[in-house]
Amino acid sequence: MFNRRKFIKASALSTALLAIDKKSMANVVPSAVAPTNKPIVISTWDFGVAANAAAWKVLSANGKALDAVEQGVWVPEADESNQSVGYGGLPDRDGKVTLDACIMDEAGNCGAVLALEYIVHPISVARKVMEKTPHVMLAGDGALQFALEQGFKKENLLTPASEKAWKEWLKQAKYEPVMNIENKLYDKASPQKLPGNQYNHDTIGMIALDAKGNLSGACTTSGMAYKLHGRVGDSPIIGAGLYIDNEIGGATSTGVGEEVVRNVGSFLVVELMRQGYSPEDACKEAVMRIIKKKPETAKNIQVGFLAMNKKGEYGAYAIQKGFTYAVCDAKKQDLVIKGKSYY
Numbered sequence: 001m002f003n004r005r006k007f008i009k010a011s012a013l014s015t016a017l018l019a020i021d022k023k024s025m026a027n028v029v030p031s032a033v034a035p036t037n038k039p040i041v042i043s044t045w046d047f048g049v050a051a052n053a054a055a056w057k058v059l060s061a062n063g064k065a066l067d068a069v070e071q072g073v074w075v076p077e078a079d080e081s082n083q084s085v086g087y088g089g090l091p092d093r094d095g096k097v098t099l100d101a102c103i104m105d106e107a108g109n110c111g112a113v114l115a116l117e118y119i120v121h122p123i124s125v126a127r128k129v130m131e132k133t134p135h136v137m138l139a140g141d142g143a144l145q146f147a148l149e150q151g152f153k154k155e156n157l158l159t160p161a162s163e164k165a166w167k168e169w170l171k172q173a174k175y176e177p178v179m180n181i182e183n184k185l186y187d188k189a190s191p192q193k194l195p196g197n198q199y200n201h202d203t204i205g206m207i208a209l210d211a212k213g214n215l216s217g218a219c220t221t222s223g224m225a226y227k228l229h230g231r232v233g234d235s236p237i238i239g240a241g242l243y244i245d246n247e248i249g250g251a252t253s254t255g256v257g258e259e260v261v262r263n264v265g266s267f268l269v270v271e272l273m274r275q276g277y278s279p280e281d282a283c284k285e286a287v288m289r290i291i292k293k294k295p296e297t298a299k300n301i302q303v304g305f306l307a308m309n310k311k312g313e314y315g316a317y318a319i320q321k322g323f324t325y326a327v328c329d330a331k332k333q334d335l336v337i338k339g340k341s342y343y
């Protein structure tokens with residue numbers, strides 16, 4: 001039978017407990033939570049420095065993280081000397097430049113284009129997919145058709161330097177992802193001097209936290225050089241190449257995309273941060289997952305993860321040495337950090 005007196009007693013007690021709880025929280029929370037470092041933007045590889053600078057213009061003017069990441073990655077997408085992203089990217093085996101990109105905002109909205117040809121800024125087409133369609137991904141000819149309908153210009157993306165590299169590659173036609181080429185050999189002044197397979201692959205993955213404390217991310221690449229026509233990597237796959245959860249943080253990846261897809265890498269990193277891992281430890285755990293499943297493969301490939309949490313703390317981890325990332329915040333505009341690695 002319902003006992004009114006007991007009920008009143010119990011609810012009085014819980015109200016009292018709630019009051020104590022609120023009071024103690026009021027004492028504890030402000031001093032226990034470290035101040036958030038915002039705005040801040042991070043991105044993969046040395047070429048992230050120039051991309052971060054463009055993103056910073058948006059962030060430092062109190063702009064949105066979403067605009068910052070889109071405008072940030074425009075820089076390598078348009079940079080013809082960067083042969084692993086956008087215009088000037090190395091082609092597939094058939095000599096076609098096919099681009100993969102995705103974008104994700106603080107509300108969990110996302111858009112992606114897969115194997116898109118002829119458009120210099122695939123990231124902006126991905127954003128249009130997110131904002132103007134009920135879909136998340138558009139691929140190949142359909143993605144191109146949509147881009148043209150949205151007013152994007154059709155352009156030849158195969159530069160003379162990349163065409164030359166491809167023709168050189170065709171002589172042996174051996175598909176061999178090369179590790180960390182960007183650091184040792186990235187020679188912006190004269191990329192054409194380098195042999196055919198030396199800018200084999202890379203991606204710009206970028207995560208920004210804006211002044212309002214909102215996170216967004218972007219990821220864009222021409223993928224693995226000399227891949228099969230139609231091959232899609234991790235970069236445009238939400239959860240693999242990029243993932244953002246505005247409550248927790250964001251993660252992005254670079255390297256051999258097949259291994260990242262197999263492990264849903266970026267989602268894994270964010271979920272590990274949810275469990276309390278630091279960004280670097282979360283990236284490390286995701287790398288270890290890849291190594292554990294395929295130790296022999298992992299010896300000869302590169303995969304790197306980069307992550308930031310809601311407090312603006314960041315970290316990275318890669319299978320191989322040589323992975324770098326760029327950081328830009330109010331303290332430092334052009335910081336390049338060597339990511340830790342398993343080997």
Ligand code: ASP
Nearest residue numbers: 202203223233254255257
């Ligand atoms: N993850 C890219 C892909 O597999 C390439 C890279 O970042 O190196 O297409």
